[in-house]
Amino acid sequence: MIKMKNLKNVLIGFTLLIVIWQLIIIVGNYEEALLPSPLKVGEAVLSIILNGTFFVHLQVSFMRFFIGYLSSVVIAVILGLILGRLARLWAIIDPIVQVIRPVSPIAWSPFIVLWFGIGDIPAIVIIFIASFFPVLLSTVSAVRKIDKTYLRVAQNFEIKQPQLMWKIIFPASFSYIANGLHIALGAAWIFLVAGEMVGAQSGLGFLIVDARNSLRLDIVIAGIIFIGICGLILDKGIKLFERWVEKHWGGLESSAN
Amino acid sequence: MIKMKNLKNVLIGFTLLIVIWQLIIIVGNYEEALLPSPLKVGEAVLSIILNGTFFVHLQVSFMRFFIGYLSSVVIAVILGLILGRLARLWAIIDPIVQVIRPVSPIAWSPFIVLWFGIGDIPAIVIIFIASFFPVLLSTVSAVRKIDKTYLRVAQNFEIKQPQLMWKIIFPASFSYIANGLHIALGAAWIFLVAGEMVGAQSGLGFLIVDARNSLRLDIVIAGIIFIGICGLILDKGIKLFERWVEKHWGGLESSAN
Amino acid sequence: MTNQSPIISVNKITKTFFNRGQPQKILDQISFDVQRGELISILGKSGCGKSTLLNLIGGFDLEKEGEILLDGQVVNQPSRRCVMLMQNYGLLPWRSVLKNVELPLENTGMSKKEIRERAKYYLHMVGLGDKLDAFPKELSGGMQQRVAIARAFVIQPEVILMDEPFAALDAFTRYYLQDELIKIQEKENTTILLVTHDIDEAIYLSNRIFMLSANPGRIYQELKIPSSRPRDRSSLQFQKYREIIFRNFHFNHPIAPIELNV
Amino acid sequence: MTNQSPIISVNKITKTFFNRGQPQKILDQISFDVQRGELISILGKSGCGKSTLLNLIGGFDLEKEGEILLDGQVVNQPSRRCVMLMQNYGLLPWRSVLKNVELPLENTGMSKKEIRERAKYYLHMVGLGDKLDAFPKELSGGMQQRVAIARAFVIQPEVILMDEPFAALDAFTRYYLQDELIKIQEKENTTILLVTHDIDEAIYLSNRIFMLSANPGRIYQELKIPSSRPRDRSSLQFQKYREIIFRNFHFNHPIAPIELNV
Amino acid sequence: GTGGAKSTGSEREKPTIKIGYLPITHAVPLFYMEEEEFENFNLELVKFGSWPELMDALNTGQINGASVLISLAMYAKEQGIDLKAVALSHRDGNVLVVANNITSVQDLKGKNFAVPHKYSTHNVLLYQMLKKAGMKYEDVKVIELPPTEMPAALAEGRISGYVVAEPFGALSVSLGKGKVLYQDKEIWPNSVDCALVLRNDWIESDRELAQKFVNEFVKAGEEAEKKDDHIYELTSKYFNVEKDVLNLSLKWIEYDNLKIDEEAYEKLRESLIEMKLSKNPPTYKEFVDHSLIDGAK
Numbered sequence A, B: 001m002i003k004m005k006n007l008k009n010v011l012i013g014f015t016l017l018i019v020i021w022q023l024i025i026i027v028g029n030y031e032e033a034l035l036p037s038p039l040k041v042g043e044a045v046l047s048i049i050l051n052g053t054f055f056v057h058l059q060v061s062f063m064r065f066f067i068g069y070l071s072s073v074v075i076a077v078i079l080g081l082i083l084g085r086l087a088r089l090w091a092i093i094d095p096i097v098q099v100i101r102p103v104s105p106i107a108w109s110p111f112i113v114l115w116f117g118i119g120d121i122p123a124i125v126i127i128f129i130a131s132f133f134p135v136l137l138s139t140v141s142a143v144r145k146i147d148k149t150y151l152r153v154a155q156n157f158e159i160k161q162p163q164l165m166w167k168i169i170f171p172a173s174f175s176y177i178a179n180g181l182h183i184a185l186g187a188a189w190i191f192l193v194a195g196e197m198v199g200a201q202s203g204l205g206f207l208i209v210d211a212r213n214s215l216r217l218d219i220v221i222a223g224i225i226f227i228g229i230c231g232l233i234l235d236k237g238i239k240l241f242e243r244w245v246e247k248h249w250g251g252l253e254s255s256a257n
Numbered sequence C, D: 001m002t003n004q005s006p007i008i009s010v011n012k013i014t015k016t017f018f019n020r021g022q023p024q025k026i027l028d029q030i031s032f033d034v035q036r037g038e039l040i041s042i043l044g045k046s047g048c049g050k051s052t053l054l055n056l057i058g059g060f061d062l063e064k065e066g067e068i069l070l071d072g073q074v075v076n077q078p079s080r081r082c083v084m085l086m087q088n089y090g091l092l093p094w095r096s097v098l099k100n101v102e103l104p105l106e107n108t109g110m111s112k113k114e115i116r117e118r119a120k121y122y123l124h125m126v127g128l129g130d131k132l133d134a135f136p137k138e139l140s141g142g143m144q145q146r147v148a149i150a151r152a153f154v155i156q157p158e159v160i161l162m163d164e165p166f167a168a169l170d171a172f173t174r175y176y177l178q179d180e181l182i183k184i185q186e187k188e189n190t191t192i193l194l195v196t197h198d199i200d201e202a203i204y205l206s207n208r209i210f211m212l213s214a215n216p217g218r219i220y221q222e223l224k225i226p227s228s229r230p231r232d233r234s235s236l237q238f239q240k241y242r243e244i245i246f247r248n249f250h251f252n253h254p255i256a257p258i259e260l261n262v
Numbered sequence E: 001g002t003g004g005a006k007s008t009g010s011e012r013e014k015p016t017i018k019i020g021y022l023p024i025t026h027a028v029p030l031f032y033m034e035e036e037e038f039e040n041f042n043l044e045l046v047k048f049g050s051w052p053e054l055m056d057a058l059n060t061g062q063i064n065g066a067s068v069l070i071s072l073a074m075y076a077k078e079q080g081i082d083l084k085a086v087a088l089s090h091r092d093g094n095v096l097v098v099a100n101n102i103t104s105v106q107d108l109k110g111k112n113f114a115v116p117h118k119y120s121t122h123n124v125l126l127y128q129m130l131k132k133a134g135m136k137y138e139d140v141k142v143i144e145l146p147p148t149e150m151p152a153a154l155a156e157g158r159i160s161g162y163v164v165a166e167p168f169g170a171l172s173v174s175l176g177k178g179k180v181l182y183q184d185k186e187i188w189p190n191s192v193d194c195a196l197v198l199r200n201d202w203i204e205s206d207r208e209l210a211q212k213f214v215n216e217f218v219k220a221g222e223e224a225e226k227k228d229d230h231i232y233e234l235t236s237k238y239f240n241v242e243k244d245v246l247n248l249s250l251k252w253i254e255y256d257n258l259k260i261d262e263e264a265y266e267k268l269r270e271s272l273i274e275m276k277l278s279k280n281p282p283t284y285k286e287f288v289d290h291s292l293i294d295g296a297k
């Protein structure tokens, strides 16, 4: 029942979108080459699905994305758990992080090419950077905000490191960390396009950039649609993961966000 | 006292960073043109401050940034407050937003030029896009998550629209909205560089892109440092704003994040 | 208290919730009348449906069988005439104490000055005349509850519904506020319907006590307490009522002895 | 109870907090001894320093003047020998009931099997043998408190400190758990130090009651309750103690009559 | 992109040569080469989205060479990157496109005019055109814009003209949104634009291989110059434009005689100095290595 209603809403939503889009074309009197019609884009979507291009690019992008994101997350969480407990070290590192964080991964690209060459690695590195800081910061702040009660319980029962870390601190801060993972996932996915602009010969980002350079704006929009849908699926995926962990680990108060 | 200690930490942090950087140069044996030394970058920083370039670009960037960010925030909050109350309309719009949101503002650039031309407006539009969705989504979810108690109090005292909106719903959801504003600020600032890549002839983003095109990587790093510091200042600024509102409006529970 | 028509009349109310599709009868055929100026307590265990009943009377929840009348009129939405005091005070944290109390008056056509004076008057009455500009979170729980009480009385409603108003307070503060409540109520002659699971509180405050059973909620006993207030908590009469209620709830001694050898 | 050396010995404890640089003496020269197997209640108003005192005894807060001995040794860190039951139960929400109770045993060198059996035994004792795999949030407040009690007793500590253990529960559940506590305590012969602001609770449970005044916190009265337990809440003797305490706290009638005419 | 420039080939020990390019008509000889099998090396073409990205890769040695705007490479050389220009990628083939309401250079006064990169030959072409018409460079508002955005910007009236690599000029012309104000040869005969630029360390390390590569490149240029059906078909794989757009842009361009002319180079060099874009661009001798193309003859 709920599924059906959702589907109906999605259909209404997208029909509306397509109508508005077609109206813009008619009213604005744009050239097909400059703003393709929904029909043309539909054809492009079909064509790159049918000739398999889409799946090739998708696979490559997902591979890069997951390598970049997962390595980033693992490193950032471990670092965050440690730094969250070492207030004095964090006081020194924090200003550096705060200055580096607001810098777009795009700005780093000359150095990324220098250190990481072209092809897969720069894309992975850009995704890594994009997700690293949100996860690191949310982990550190999660650890620092842990309900003191849990730490006192641990003290009371004489639970020492490293058990303190994985029995108390990690689970206690997890729901907040998960929130960071969630935000980082979105941020990283958004930088996929930027990441695949540097010498990559494949991937959804490349598909868009290449289509743009080949003046195939219909494929650009098709690519945008694919990126949007994949991003949405990833988002739902991590939400499911969060919920699974929550269920599995019992009553972690549902994440603050 | 606290200020002094902070300053000390900042100094230690950055000294450390510079030492590591210099070590990388020595060990990696990179060409000066490809990875400038801290000294060279220091000179570049000084020179663009002293010859005034920096302030010119800074001013332009801030102007674009604030126009893009503020207009985005105002529109997104108002829309969010309305859509948060209209569950059925939101059910239709939500899927569209969910698909558009994960798309990088960079991917839109062919269309941004088509609709918004070149110069200030594309940069503003990209910043607008980057901040729009975080604010919209956090506002809608804030409105939908309002403690039912407040709505019941309003019902009880027969408070109707539009007073319901600005006496109850807006303040009740504000701390959560502020969190969205905060996230959006970071996201928008990160896209400043991307925004100023399309036909802009000024701004910090342009400074970086132009320096990169001129192979002046020392200025690129100088630009990165400026962007980082300004981003940090903006972040601190919005934190102060949040705290000010919190104080002014009394006990809004400090934002969930 | 009077021989007028009842201010609240609850007629055969049945309320069913659906949990995972399973219907669950929370309230079953509840009927009672409340006269003007009475203070009625509804006493029952946690989860027996006390809040649910109050929500129905207040018009916050309209899905039910049966009929509820406020002053002869069917309740089909919440109104100012019947104010609910929420379980967690329901103060707006972004408004100062004074502005919280002004809230219900703001759309009544009163002038700003009148509103302010009325609000101040009631805040003085609950002893918070010096906290007008404080924000709720700066106050202790007891003070917050007093603000809520002032806000409820400020529009001079016919009925005030109270959902465990003193449950979160410590015993000493609780006793103090109970006395305050009685004084204000007698002065304003407001009808009060109070939900609680504190037996002493019910005895101390009420004209009548309704005891609610759980699964499904039924009023299985009504207790009239005719003695005048304030009552002496350590008096013999007070103990008599305690014992009656204890016996009713089978709580003088625990029902099931605890298993010590498993 | 016995003529052994006291298990807890509190010697001239003074605790000062600094609020915005202003020193504020919360506890002033507190001294008392607790014998093995005693149940002591500390009774006082909200904010008088009860939790602070308990934290000092438990070794969670070490900054103080004076000395605290646990079994003759100076307390300089929290230990398993003296378990604290937190005001909000302190259960780990990510662990099942059973795993919560197993927690304190995990580093004691016991085998997994032993640990499990011991944990199960104590959970059965508090009547939760059928909730082993539930998570804390799936339980009512009363059940959560029982898990916490099981977790406190499972390592058979010499002392259990309890910070308002039943304050958040409704009256009926509270009575029930109080009885449970007495039975377990008598069986295990554990020393219990209990902080509360519920007068009845203190009378019902304790061998001795310390009454704590506020600003600064001092023990200004000690009350011995020699009668055997379980006690009859409606007995005359019970009322006698109530009255003594009421009088002590000036609460039989409110201190300041409420200002009705401002 | 793991092996980097020094990676030796995979099968049969053939070395792999990595050459960067942008999908524009100037790179047609490379498109032709990608289809071929070579005896002595494997060719890996690396496509880039923009000139700066390509230059980053070339400067850092991630690719062995590239078909790139020669002035960008000159600038990199000036900054100390060891590069050599060995041949032109093409001759001519750039047009200055303006909006339909612009009839003379004078009309451009105060208007926006787009170039792809300030160190590009296109910028120099604009400079030359203005100079010829007796105007100052400052008289128009020069804007750097990605080539792909230019037709849209012109169509919407955001800019009044642009000069850029093909087929972006031809696109506006064929859409009827713009017209050719000047062909490059009208302004600056024998202009030097895209060149085949190689990393000098790579040339030095295996001059023989470099020679073989340039030989094939020159051959490919000659094939491309035929502009036959095969070339059309090939090219349309790299960028999707209507047949007439492609026709138009191929008509403007030549791919034979790819030797870099010293006189034309000097003119470019002087212009760069004159425009204050560069203080001391490398001289012909320093930067151009014509031995390889000479060897190919």
Ligand SMILES: Nc1ncnc2c1ncn2[C@@H]1O[C@H](COP(=O)(O)OP(=O)(O)OP(=O)(O)O)[C@@H](O)[C@H]1O
Pocket (backbone or CB within 6 Å): C017, C018, C019, C026, C044, C045, C046, C047, C048, C049, C050, C051, C052, C053, C197, D170
């Ligand atoms: N919206 C709802 N949907 C389903 N079940 C509900 C809903 N609201 C309440 N219930 C159920 O109805 C019963 C009565 O709830 P209610 O809140 O009225 O109890 P209460 O007597 O006020 O308890 P307490 O003393 O804890 O406040 C509970 O068992 C509860 O689980």
Ligand SMILES: Nc1ncnc2c1ncn2[C@@H]1O[C@H](COP(=O)(O)OP(=O)(O)OP(=O)(O)O)[C@@H](O)[C@H]1O
Pocket (backbone or CB within 6 Å): C170, D017, D018, D019, D026, D044, D045, D046, D047, D048, D049, D050, D051, D052, D053, D197
């Ligand atoms: N860390 C602290 N810094 C400053 N003041 C504190 C601190 N902790 C407690 N206080 C103050 O000490 C006093 C006693 O606090 P405490 O928590 O011990 O009271 P309590 O008797 O446990 O109250 P309750 O019954 O509300 O739990 C309070 O006035 C409180 O404001």
Ligand SMILES: [Mg+2]
Pocket (backbone or CB within 6 Å): C050, C051, C052, C087, C163
């Ligand atoms: Mg309730």
Ligand SMILES: [Mg+2]
Pocket (backbone or CB within 6 Å): D050, D051, D052, D087, D163
């Ligand atoms: Mg306390």
